[in-house]
Amino acid sequence: MNLPDLGALYSHHVRVLAQRADEALARGGFDHLVIPSGTLHYQMFDDRDYPYAVNPNFKAWLPLTKVPNSWLVYTPGKRPKVIFHQPFDYWHVVPDAPNGWWVEHFDIEIIRTPDQALALLPADAARCAILGEPQSTLGAFAPNNPEPVLAYLDWHRAVKTPYEIALMRQAQRLGVRGHRAAEAAFRAGASEFEIHMAYCSAVGQDANELPYGNIVGLNEHAAVLHYTDLGKTAPQPLRSFLIDAGASAFGYASDITRTYATTGHDEFQALIDSVDAAQQQMCAGVRAGVDYKQLHVDAHLSLMGILKDFGVLKVSPEAALATGVSAAFFPHGLGHLIGLQVHDVAGFAASDRGGRIERPQGHPYLRLTRTLEPGMVVTIEPGVYFIDMLLDEVKQCGHGDSIDWNRVDFFRPYGGVRIEDEVMCTEADADNLTRPAFAEA
CATH class of the missing domain: 3.40.350.10 (Creatinase/prolidase N-terminal domain)
Structure with missing residues (x-):
């Protein structure tokens, strides 16, 4: 522009x-x-x-x-x-x-x-x-x-002006430029630190300019939700890569996550593809008048359906949600408001006079509980992870029989999957700000 x-x-x-x-x-x-x-x-x-x-x-x-x-x-x-x-x-x-x-x-x-x-x-x-x-x-x-x-x-x-949306689209384009460079570095066998440097170079922003610290996780590190240690040596064998990284445009942030598998790891790639397809359906659900809390709960059911299809879960998605098992695999919120800050303000506000809309019980990390309005921009970032300490809690709570632990052992070395786009709510269909930037890159 x-x-x-x-x-x-x-x-x-x-x-x-x-x-x-x-x-x-x-x-x-x-x-x-x-x-x-x-x-x-x-x-x-x-x-x-x-x-x-x-x-x-x-x-x-x-x-x-x-x-x-x-x-x-x-x-x-x-x-x-x-x-x-x-x-x-x-x-x-x-x-x-x-x-x-x-x-x-x-x-x-x-x-x-x-x-x-x-x-x-x-x-x-x-x-x-x-x-x-x-x-x-x-x-x-x-x-x-x-x-x-x-x-x-x-x-x-929370309701963005056209000027703000223009800058947020620019932040998407910058972020996607970095994501493309990061994927290429991963495919070439780079370490986490080298991938991070490739990202910063492609975006043209360093750690002081980026809206948050890049999350660059190879293999099991993808199971650490805010992993920022940046190993200097690539693990062998190299199996998977999760990157959560954004860019800034005149103070406005982007926040994008993608997950990749190396060639030959077909089943994990199929899991990525399934989460990606579900995430696009969740993005399409961003509409005026929709309660974001419900989108979050529906995301749990969708993701647990995927894990059941892949043989990880032995119970229904509804049972996994009711017993808290789903939170062991999807422990964070579906997303948040974004704009001047990555986790933008007033995500829990009841009105412009204050008050608070609480999170649903059992979902302590959801960052947005409001009803969506045209002009709001939210992230949609479902994920499934294989985190030992959370899975141990499932056993301790007496729900270990809900899970096929052999399948967990199979997926554990990959860490997990997260896909994240930014989506603007309109009076009609959702406006995904991220996907077009990838299509153009």
């Missing part, structure tokens, strides 16, 4: 954010919305800083992810203001002067030191809703994160 197109979408995006801010401030009884970009965090007993992570509420307004000590100020009826920190600094790269499709929508003030922002912030800090972390405090401007304001903004952040 070229910049003029993105600029037009951004103009609409800023109007939507202003409308949301107007209502949020009215609900909270505040006159101004003040959002610090965040500050650097330094390691204890050292002068080294941790990788900087911009305040998500700041980058909702601005495509700026590397400008600590900056501020966004919005007052209803006025142009929003950006206080842009551009220090005199010969130790580090100084941010370029503000430029691009966003600048025409803001009054921009350049500061050289963080404390210069004080003279440019609203006169009365008590009249401000200040959204940020405690470390961003500057003088009287301490983040207060008022609940009525955050509840409203977080709730509506």
Whole structure:
């Protein structure tokens, strides 16, 4: 997408954010919305800083992810203001002067030191809703994160503007570029570390820019849900590969998972294909008015049906779900909201005034319990794994007879399977953001 197109979408995006801010401030009884970009965090007993992570509420307004000590100020009826920190600094790269499709929508003030922002912030800090972390405090401007304001903004952040969707599609294309390179490295016999480096090179982003740490698991490591150790030597024999990795586009994240088998491991490849086919059906179920909790429960039944077909389960999918056996093979949630953050906010919100929709009993790791609305983007990431500690719990709970342990022994060396796409809910059919990116790559 070229910049003029993105600029037009951004103009609409800023109007939507202003409308949301107007209502949020009215609900909270505040006159101004003040959002610090965040500050650097330094390691204890050292002068080294941790990788900087911009305040998500700041980058909702601005495509700026590397400008600590900056501020966004919005007052209803006025142009929003950006206080842009551009220090005199010969130790580090100084941010370029503000430029691009966003600048025409803001009054921009350049500061050289963080404390210069004080003279440019609203006169009365008590009249401000200040959204940020405690470390961003500057003088009287301490983040207060008022609940009525955050509840409203977080709730509506789940519905993406066309500008946000355009950037999320770009994050998909970048992520898929990395996934293609990672698969090629796996096929060539690379180690986990080498696969990770191939991914980063293809995406053009390093660990500080990627939205989360790459999960690159060969063989049994695919059974560790958040495996990030990155072995330097490829195991022998090389059987399977699971990669969960995304990319960033102006602060918006992608989150994609694929699983592969080496040539000759036909039965595990058949299991991958079955999970992939089921996952596409789950993606198609993303529709306005659908309860995401039900999608998650239905995913358990679908995956257990696959395991029964492959001889792993000896009981019905319904029995496996009722007894908790299914959770040993599919222990995480079906997915989550995604956007400015990988696990985006308000996944449990009952309304824009707050409240909480609890997870279904027995499903403690589900990250989304809301009813789907047009404009929401969710991940759909079913998986089946062979995790010894969870399978041992099945035996300890007296349900060992539900499982054919010889079949578990067969699949254990492969670790597991996970397939993940991002899907946008619309008024009609689901819009899968991930699959077209693979088709184009």
